Amino acid sequence: MTPLYTQINSVGSSILVAENIDGGYIVPDRRLFIHAVDNVSFTLEGNEVLGIAGESGCGKSTLAKIVYGVIEPPLIVRRGRVLIDVGNRNLIDILSSDRETIRREIMWKTLSYIPQNSMNVLNPMKRIRDHFIETLKFHGIEVSKKDVVNYTREVFNSVGLPIDATNAYPHQLSGGMRQRVVIALALMLKPRVVLADEPTTAVDVVTQLGILSFLKEWQKETKCSMIVISHDMGVHAYMDNRIAIMYAGNIVEYGDAEKVFTDPLHPYTKLLIESLIKKGEKSIKKGILGSPPNLANPPPGCRFHPRCPYAMDICRKEEPLETRIGNNYRVKCWLYSNSRR
Numbered sequence: 288m289t290p291l292y293t294q295i296n297s298v299g300s301s302i303l304v305a306e307n308i309d310g311g312y313i314v315p316d317r318r319l320f321i322h323a324v325d326n327v328s329f330t331l332e333g334n335e336v337l338g339i340a341g342e343s344g345c346g347k348s349t350l351a352k353i354v355y356g357v358i359e360p361p362l363i364v365r366r367g368r369v370l371i372d373v374g375n376r377n378l379i380d381i382l383s384s385d386r387e388t389i390r391r392e393i394m395w396k397t398l399s400y401i402p403q404n405s406m407n408v409l410n411p412m413k414r415i416r417d418h419f420i421e422t423l424k425f426h427g428i429e430v431s432k433k434d435v436v437n438y439t440r441e442v443f444n445s446v447g448l449p450i451d452a453t454n455a456y457p458h459q460l461s462g463g464m465r466q467r468v469v470i471a472l473a474l475m476l477k478p479r480v481v482l483a484d485e486p487t488t489a490v491d492v493v494t495q496l497g498i499l500s501f502l503k504e505w506q507k508e509t510k511c512s513m514i515v516i517s518h519d520m521g522v523h524a525y526m527d528n529r530i531a532i533m534y535a536g537n538i539v540e541y542g543d544a545e546k547v548f549t550d551p552l553h554p555y556t557k558l559l560i561e562s563l564i565k566k567g568e569k570s571i572k573k574g575i576l577g578s579p580p581n582l583a584n585p586p587p588g589c590r591f592h593p594r595c596p597y598a599m600d601i602c603r604k605e606e607p608l609e610t611r612i613g614n615n616y617r618v619k620c621w622l623y624s625n626s627r628r
């Protein structure tokens with residue numbers, strides 16, 4: 288029988304390690320495999336924010352589901368492991384754990400998830416306070432309705448929600464308020480790792496700024512680690528210490544966020560950063576020409592070659608190798624590969 292905990296020295300001080308994740312969606316009647324996540328690896332250190340960036344459909348949200356252990360058909364994982372430190376360097380592999388272990392040892396307490404669509408998370412038939420009571424009960428914490436008001440007062444204050452929102456039904460709150468409720472739920476048990484999947488997509492710009500500054504403050508104060516998944520490079524510029532740029536299921540550039548934003552290497556990263564509107568600019572940015580490939584049938588060679596202004600012959604034929612540059616920085620592009628032929 289596989290032991291629940293493993294002590295693995297190779298993970299160093301990382302709080303979460305994703306290794307060689309390979310997964311996607313099976314479409315049986317069309318005999319297709321949509322290869323959404325292809326050999327993805329990254330580490331998350333204590334007290335850091337790791338961003339996962341890329342256009343819609345690049346595999347970011349599938350990666351989030353896999354890391355959180357929510358793997359339901361048609362999603363399958365063909366390879367890889369996700370190790371998480373549940374305390375005292377006890378590591379659990381989320382991908383080989385059963386649902387009960389994930390529920391008991393990981394969800395909410397160790398790793399908490401902020402999903403992108405708050406309306407799908409909150410039960411429209413239940414008051415907000417009942418969502419908090421049920422989450423606490425799920426973890427064996429029995430509280431009265433009166434106690435939950437006290438329990439939520441602090442966290443509601445922090446996320447800028449009025450305390451009487453606990454009595455409301457989800458439909459009585461605005462989209463921004465519902466998203467704050469979902470964030471308050473995710474942070475209630477002070478998790479070591481927070482996984483936020485497009486946490487501000489459904490809200491207006493002012494609410495977006497409020498939510499991001501709250502998350503940033505919370506992270507600094509609690510020293511938790513965060514994975515922020517967003518298509519919006521502005522969100523990453525604001526939040527991240529480290530960033531992984533995803534394109535068509537691959538991580539194409541990975542490293543220190545400041546370096547990536549000031550001196551990006553991969554042509555796709557350069558275009559993503561160029562498409563950011565800078566302070567004082569009034570012109571409309573063009574965006575990146577073309578669209579991401581069909582992940583059921585990606586182009587040969589480098590998947591970005593049909594859109595890349597630097598594409599060479601080799602790019603159309605062979606998949607680029609990953610090149611390590613300095614400490615904990617890597618790029619997947621033939622422009623930087625020593626073994627370029």
Ligand code: SF4
Pocket residue numbers: 553554555589590591592595596597598599602607619620621622
């Ligand atoms: S490998 Fe070639 S096509 Fe791909 S990003 Fe690099 S230069 Fe462009």
